């Protein structure tokens with residue numbers, strides 16, 4: 232086994248400085264996207280969300296299917312890339328297992344934040360709260376309609392060049408909707424203020440949704456970084 236990670240070919244564009252939101256064209260290579268597709272086959276179960284008491288529950292607000300991915304050699308490269316992107320100071324023990332999310336017709340994830348309000352979800356075994364999120368579009372069908380990632384509280388950009396990546400037909404009141412374009416990713420910072428460990432607060436402006444897929448299919452992926460180290464049982468299995 233002599234797999235070496237591909238040199239990263241992604242580009243970066245700051246979308247918003249506060250909250251920090253960065254758009255990343257080409258975050259995945261084509262072969263990584265194909266690998267993630269096959270690595271997630273057969274691992275999908277109905278997506279759950281954490282309720283106020285910290286229990287994982289099925290909910291009509293999240294109708295997709297999700298799959299927690301093992302950390303194989305290709306996945307490890309993607310994890311490393313996500314950590315390097317955030318600076319070199321975050322150990323991989325702060326990463327949750329990568330989570331593939333599959334949507335078919337009509338499926339969606341209603342507005343939510345990735346950071347938790349229930350302290351039961353942010354105890355030290357979970358490594359505190361979710362510091363940052365990447366939502367990666369692994370692959371979307373060519374005929375896809377809908378399925379964008381909408382941030383209703385962010386301001387739409389002024390420059391037309393963003394229209395390649397965001398839906399410029401939406402109204403002002405709709406905020407910003409990133410288009411589901413294969414291999415691209417959106418990164419944002421969930422917490423604001425404070426210093427390492429203490430006093431960080433969830434940033435409400437990071438509210439977002441996965442819009443219903445009206446035609447075609449969408450396979451996405453969450454990469455979540457916690458504030459601190461997760462307990463081994465909550466990290467991905469290295470294979």
Ligand SMILES: O=C(O)CCC(=O)C(=O)O
Nearest residue numbers: 340366379380440441451
């Ligand atoms: O499907 C999307 O575009 C976003 C999904 C999402 O926000 C999540 O899984 O937490």
Ligand SMILES: [Fe+2]
Nearest residue numbers: 343344345439
């Ligand atoms: Fe989310």
